[in-house]
Amino acid sequence: MVKVKNLRIVTLLLLIASFVLVSGCVQRQYDISRSETPAPLFKNIAPREAHALMQDNQDNPGFIIIDxxxxQEFGAGYIEGAVNIDYYSETFKDQLDRLDKNKAYLVYCRTGRRSGIALGMAKDLGFKEVYNLSGGIVEWEAEGLPIADSGN
Known part of the structure; x- marks a missing residue:
């Protein structure tokens, strides 16, 4: 009877020790993962939010605006500082893939459809931070936000 009781105590102590060891390992793994780079960010944003984001990043070389x-559409007017990469170009995905995936991007088109698709492509290509201007430049203009003229 004493041996059975001792065996139960030893088994219980082993179970407790195992739990403590395992939970310590799980905690350490969690802590390590928290110190890694932040999770990628892909977000649709309204024109006013996009404008504020641009203002906050106006001197940041790591923030790029892509039209x-x-x-031809770009030549009719664009958001100041934007780089034009034609969605309909045969090399569009390759051009996108060549960009620095660690920079932050604001992408827009006329109404948000093409830029929304580009947002998904950027996610698939491993970009870290991409914003899509909801409603595109049409909504941007409707909000009274500034448009640059190419002078054509």
């Missing part, structure tokens, strides 16, 4: 409309 995915055609060169």
């Amino acid at each position: 995915v409309r055609t060169p």
